[in-house]
Amino acid sequence: MRLTGMSGPVFLSTSVPRTPVPVDGCAVCAALWxxxxxxxxxxxxxxxxxxxxxxxxxxxxxxxxxRTNR
Ligand SMILES: [Zn+2]
Structure with missing residues:
Protein backbone atom coordinates (compact mmCIF):
# COMPACT_ATOMS: atom_id res chain seq x y z
CA MET A 1 0.00 0.00 0.00
CA ARG A 2 1.29 3.43 -0.89
CA LEU A 3 0.27 6.64 0.70
CA THR A 4 0.45 9.61 -1.61
CA GLY A 5 0.05 13.16 -0.43
CA MET A 6 -2.46 14.27 -3.01
CA SER A 7 -5.15 15.44 -0.64
CA GLY A 8 -5.17 19.13 0.13
CA PRO A 9 -5.29 20.71 3.55
CA VAL A 10 -8.66 20.61 5.25
CA PHE A 11 -10.00 23.49 7.29
CA LEU A 12 -12.78 22.41 9.58
CA SER A 13 -12.92 25.54 11.67
CA THR A 14 -15.34 28.32 10.85
CA SER A 15 -12.67 30.98 11.05
CA VAL A 16 -11.44 32.39 7.80
CA PRO A 17 -7.75 32.06 7.07
CA ARG A 18 -6.04 35.26 6.04
CA THR A 19 -4.69 33.64 2.94
CA PRO A 20 -7.03 31.20 1.24
CA VAL A 21 -5.70 27.82 0.19
CA PRO A 22 -7.12 26.69 -3.16
CA VAL A 23 -7.54 22.96 -3.47
CA ASP A 24 -5.13 21.48 -5.97
CA GLY A 25 -6.93 20.30 -9.09
CA CYS A 26 -10.16 22.18 -8.40
CA ALA A 27 -11.03 24.48 -11.32
CA VAL A 28 -13.38 26.57 -9.20
CA CYS A 29 -10.74 27.14 -6.55
CA ALA A 30 -8.21 27.98 -9.24
CA ALA A 31 -10.55 30.58 -10.74
CA LEU A 32 -11.33 32.04 -7.33
CA TRP A 33 -7.63 32.08 -6.50
CA ARG A 67 -10.93 11.63 -3.09
CA THR A 68 -9.47 8.65 -1.31
CA ASN A 69 -8.44 6.46 -4.21
CA ARG A 70 -5.31 8.34 -5.12
ZN1 LIG B 1 -12.66 24.08 -4.90
Missing part, protein backbone atom coordinates in the same frame (compact mmCIF):
# COMPACT_ATOMS: atom_id res chain seq x y z
CA UNK A 34 -6.92 34.07 -9.67
CA UNK A 35 -9.63 36.55 -8.69
CA UNK A 36 -8.18 36.73 -5.18
CA UNK A 37 -4.74 37.54 -6.54
CA UNK A 38 -6.22 40.25 -8.76
CA UNK A 39 -8.19 41.68 -5.84
CA UNK A 40 -5.09 41.78 -3.63
CA UNK A 41 -2.81 43.35 -6.23
CA UNK A 42 -2.87 47.16 -5.85
CA UNK A 43 -1.69 47.53 -9.43
CA UNK A 44 -4.81 45.79 -10.70
CA UNK A 45 -8.04 47.54 -11.60
CA UNK A 46 -9.81 44.74 -9.71
CA UNK A 47 -7.96 45.63 -6.49
CA UNK A 48 -10.44 45.61 -3.61
CA UNK A 49 -9.63 44.41 -0.10
CA UNK A 50 -13.23 43.71 0.91
CA UNK A 51 -13.76 41.76 -2.28
CA UNK A 52 -10.55 39.83 -1.58
CA UNK A 53 -11.98 38.90 1.81
CA UNK A 54 -15.20 37.72 0.19
CA UNK A 55 -13.25 35.59 -2.25
CA UNK A 56 -11.11 34.18 0.55
CA UNK A 57 -14.29 33.09 2.34
CA UNK A 58 -15.60 31.56 -0.88
CA UNK A 59 -12.42 29.55 -1.38
CA UNK A 60 -12.34 28.35 2.21
CA UNK A 61 -15.99 27.29 2.05
CA UNK A 62 -15.87 25.65 -1.36
CA UNK A 63 -16.99 22.06 -0.82
CA UNK A 64 -14.97 19.18 -2.24
CA UNK A 65 -15.80 15.49 -2.40
CA UNK A 66 -13.21 13.38 -0.68
Missing amino acids: QQYRDATDPRRAEFCRSRATDIAVEISRHPHPK
